[in-house]
Amino acid sequence: xxxxxxxxxIAGVSISTVSHVLNGTRNVEPATRKKVQSAxxxxxxxxxxxARAMRRSRTxxxxxxxxxxxxxxxxxxxxxxxxxxAERGLTLLLANSAEDADREQRAVRTxxxxxxxxxxxxxxxxxxxxxxxxxxxxxxxxVLLDRLYRDLPFDQVGGENRDSMRQLVGHLxxxxxxxxAVIAGDLRVPTLxxxxxxxxxxxxxxxxDPVDQLIVKDSSLDALTHALGDPASRPTAVxxxxxxxxxxxxxxxxxxxLSTPADVAFATFDGFAYxxxxxxxxxxxxxxxxxxxxxxxxxLADRLASPDSSPRTLxxxxxxxxxxxxxxxxxxxxx
Amino acid sequence: xxxxxxxxxIAGVSISTVSHVLNGTRNVEPATRKKVQSAxxxxxxxxxxxARAMRRSRTxxxxxxxxxxxxxxxxxxxxxxxxxxAERGLTLLLANSAEDADREQRAVRTxxxxxxxxxxxxxxxxxxxxxxxxxxxxxxxxVLLDRLYRDLPFDQVGGENRDSMRQLVGHLxxxxxxxxAVIAGDLRVPTLxxxxxxxxxxxxxxxxDPVDQLIVKDSSLDALTHALGDPASRPTAVxxxxxxxxxxxxxxxxxxxLSTPADVAFATFDGFAYxxxxxxxxxxxxxxxxxxxxxxxxxLADRLASPDSSPRTLxxxxxxxxxxxxxxxxxxxxx
DNA sequence: CTGTTAGCGCCTTCAC
DNA sequence: GTGAAGGCGCTAACAG
Numbered sequence: 093x094x095x096x097x098x099x100x101x102i103a104g105v106s107i108s109t110v111s112h113v114l115n116g117t118r119n120v121e122p123a124t125r126k127k128v129q130s131a132x133x134x135x136x137x138x139x140x141x142x143a144r145a146m147r148r149s150r151t152x153x154x155x156x157x158x159x160x161x162x163x164x165x166x167x168x169x170x171x172x173x174x175x176x177x178a179e180r181g182l183t184l185l186l187a188n189s190a191e192d193a194d195r196e197q198r199a200v201r202t203x204x205x206x207x208x209x210x211x212x213x214x215x216x217x218x219x220x221x222x223x224x225x226x227x228x229x230x231x232x233x234x235v236l237l238d239r240l241y242r243d244l245p246f247d248q249v250g251g252e253n254r255d256s257m258r259q260l261v262g263h264l265x266x267x268x269x270x271x272x273a274v275i276a277g278d279l280r281v282p283t284l285x286x287x288x289x290x291x292x293x294x295x296x297x298x299x300x301d302p303v304d305q306l307i308v309k310d311s312s313l314d315a316l317t318h319a320l321g322d323p324a325s326r327p328t329a330v331x332x333x334x335x336x337x338x339x340x341x342x343x344x345x346x347x348x349x350l351s352t353p354a355d356v357a358f359a360t361f362d363g364f365a366y367x368x369x370x371x372x373x374x375x376x377x378x379x380x381x382x383x384x385x386x387x388x389x390x391x392l393a394d395r396l397a398s399p400d401s402s403p404r405t406l407x408x409x410x411x412x413x414x415x416x417x418x419x420x421x422x423x424x425x426x427x
Numbered sequence: 428x429x430x431x432x433x434x435x436x437i438a439g440v441s442i443s444t445v446s447h448v449l450n451g452t453r454n455v456e457p458a459t460r461k462k463v464q465s466a467x468x469x470x471x472x473x474x475x476x477x478a479r480a481m482r483r484s485r486t487x488x489x490x491x492x493x494x495x496x497x498x499x500x501x502x503x504x505x506x507x508x509x510x511x512x513a514e515r516g517l518t519l520l521l522a523n524s525a526e527d528a529d530r531e532q533r534a535v536r537t538x539x540x541x542x543x544x545x546x547x548x549x550x551x552x553x554x555x556x557x558x559x560x561x562x563x564x565x566x567x568x569x570v571l572l573d574r575l576y577r578d579l580p581f582d583q584v585g586g587e588n589r590d591s592m593r594q595l596v597g598h599l600x601x602x603x604x605x606x607x608a609v610i611a612g613d614l615r616v617p618t619l620x621x622x623x624x625x626x627x628x629x630x631x632x633x634x635x636d637p638v639d640q641l642i643v644k645d646s647s648l649d650a651l652t653h654a655l656g657d658p659a660s661r662p663t664a665v666x667x668x669x670x671x672x673x674x675x676x677x678x679x680x681x682x683x684x685l686s687t688p689a690d691v692a693f694a695t696f697d698g699f700a701y702x703x704x705x706x707x708x709x710x711x712x713x714x715x716x717x718x719x720x721x722x723x724x725x726x727l728a729d730r731l732a733s734p735d736s737s738p739r740t741l742x743x744x745x746x747x748x749x750x751x752x753x754x755x756x757x758x759x760x761x762x
Numbered sequence: 763c764t765g766t767t768a769g770c771g772c773c774t775t776c777a778c
Numbered sequence: 779g780t781g782a783a784g785g786c787g788c789t790a791a792c793a794g
Binding site for chain 1: 430473474475476477478480481488495497499501502503505506509513518519521522523530533537540541542549563618674677678699700703704705706
Binding site: 763766767769770774777778 | 782793794
């Protein structure tokens with residue numbers, strides 16, 4: 093591999109001149125510039141990004157850690173981050189945490205070790221507080237994505253989870269539903285806690301008694317299966333608060349021999365990749381995941397530019413997509 | 428950030444000793460080792476991976492380029508690669524090519540610039556031959572994943588596409604199907620060409636006339652929609668050769684008002700994330716995607732260890748998962 | 763068993 | 779407008 097020294101020798105100039113034409117960092121006589129450029133072509137010289145990064149302590153790259161880039165919502169965010177980063181000439185380094193605190197820790201370390209200029213992080217459910225505490229010493233700025241924590245001095249981008257759930261519940265109550273099952277998931281995930289909060293907001297709006305509702309918090313679905321099995325106590329609508337939770341919910345419905353929307357209405361957050369191929373088509377609160385990714389890069393770039401401005405939190409609006417699974421002809425209306 | 432010099436000073440030893448305890452690269456008196464270690468703790472010293480990589484010209488990291496880590500088949504491969512890499516202490520750098528030749532080129536460059544020790548590459552459909560040609564100069568070894576090209580001097584991991592399709596067709600012909608539509612996709616993708624080849628193998632096995640078959644090669648589905656619309660010429664079974672092609676096929680079926688498997692049987696390659704939630708459940712030839720990822724890392728690690736052994740190609744068996752969409756009670760039997 | 767020293771390839775003051 | 783030289787943090791001879 094050719095180095096700057098080779099180029100300099102061939103061009104008959106000093107390496108410092110080569111460096112300067114490479115980086116456009118000071119004026120050089122057009123003639124010498126030409127010589128340098130042709131020497132570059134001739135040798136097939138390419139900058140050594142490592143040496144460069146070492147000298148400048150900047151890599152023009154950012155890191156992204158998500159729990160699983162294969163999940164639809166995250167996949168979209170990844171696309172958003174990728175494109176926005178590419179547009180700014182930033183290289184993206186991607187890592188999965190597999191929703192595991194240890195792997196998350198390792199992924200963050202790895203990227204920081206690789207000297208990314210900044211980090212975008214969708215924290216794992218069990219992400220310890222110590223993670224972020226440890227990060228604050230590092231000079232690389234962090235942007236929190238999707239899973240936002242109050243009172244943290246970081247830039248953050250998320251969705252209007254609470255409000256979206258409230259709207260969804262409003263829709264369902266207006267259709268006559270009074271008895272819900274909410275598959276709420278791991279409430280250490282702030283996103284899920286926000287959605288659950290929104291659920292109660294929605295009940296309050298419609299003056300529905302919270303006591304009648306089934307909230308499934310852990311991953312064991314026994315309570316749900318049980319409730320579905322008993323016609324007397326059966327909810328008329330099931331709400332899943334994320335895609336994996338929807339999978340569990342639909343599986344439970346299936347096992348109970350119930351069909352949607354005939355026996356019970358169903359709605360989910362985040363949703364599946366090809367909503368129109370599902371049958372029934374599922375009513376979905378969809379994250380503006382792509383835009384969230386773009387926004388995260390924007391915040392990060394801004395912070396890179398001005399490290400001391402005060403942290404900003406962005407909440408993006410989500411779309412309520414109404415489909416068959418919460419259609420009119422549900423059990424709630426017929427009751 | 429503390430450096431080796433700091434540690435050496437505090438421990439009262441030379442930096443070379445520090446380096447050697449860090450890397451276990453030569454014997455050091457237990458007593459001095461202790462001193463060094465406590466100095467490390469004290470200063471919170473962490474190795475500078477960049478400086479280290481620069482010196483050793485090895486980064487203990489590998490790169491992976493796929494067209495879209497969000498697509499189910501690739502997502503699985505990514506997981507396989509991640510875990511296998513982690514197990515060997517290799518850091519993974521991931522990039523998407525978005526099935527675009529330029530972006531692929533850029534992604535490869537970026538990773539190589541970052542000095543990955545090796546690269547795993549699932550080439551984009553339009554990937555130019557020049558890409559690989561240019562790579563051969565680089566010293567970093569390449570492993571081709573999923574999309575395999577004959578007569579290329581690289582290690583490769585793929586699936587038994589041709590044979591799987593042959594089996595699938597065997598299954599369908601044994602159920603009475605004689606008239607197929609194959610959504611074959613972009614035949615520049617070798618995987619897809621192999622699958623199409625297998626289709627004709629299967630026809631030959633069952634002595635079915637290839638002339639009666641509809642092969643949809645481009646992304647325009649007009650021919651398919653047209654064929655489905657005409658009861659006289661309508662195929663009794665549709666085979667989609669990848670997940671995105673299945674989406675197109677199902678959409679076309681839907682638009683034609685036909686249902687599966689009552690009106691027409693349907694089978695797909697690669698498939699969807701939650702096959703049991705689809706209705707109808709789709710018969711699927713599933714890639715051992717995770718294992719392919721693991722195998723790719725294995726090949727890469729082997730080559731890193733012995734750069735001059737001759738290239739190997741691995742073909743993994745695929746699973747034919749029979750589900751409702753090709754069930755007995757199809758139009759073909761009734762005919 | 764330990765220390766000294768020469769770079770890896772590049773950027774950047776400082777001098778001319 | 780250009781060059782010389784120091785050093786980023788680390789590893790690997792080479793000495794002792």
